[in-house]
Amino acid sequence: MSVSDWTDLLVDPSPIRDVFPSPPDLDECGLFFVHIDERGTGVTLGFDTDRVPDDLLHENGHTPANAFEFFVLFTAVTALRVEGWGGGANRSVRISRTAEGGEVAVSVESPTEHLAFHAREARVTRARGYLAGAP
Secondary structure (H helix, E strand, C coil): CCHHHHHHHECCCHHHHCCCCCCCCHHHCEEEEEEEECCCCEEEEEEEECCCCCCCCECCCCCECCEEEEEEEEECCEEEEEECCCCCCCCEEEEEECCCCCCEEEEEECCCCEEEEEECEEEEEEEEEECCCCC
């Protein structure tokens, strides 16, 4: 699976595929949000990118979008491991199918941080283009 094929693992890839002809590489996106919900055994990761397709010209019909953000919710999370988390840069993000083929495996790593877990499913819960500074 190529780096951009992570959308194949989503329950519904249309929130990303309807916007991007080729999905963004997660290593090139900013990971700006991590929420671990022990009540629902879920993890939500929020990404943003300044790679905005040409056909995403306006968010509200008036303002050009020059950035795009999306949130991926992973449900029924198991084997959660967090080490040295502190908001570092240069993270590598990998989303793949486990060797058994049933679960989604997620890994976020930097030289000083590590976040890893398995999940039953992954879905985009929010995706939007927006104006980030001057166009």
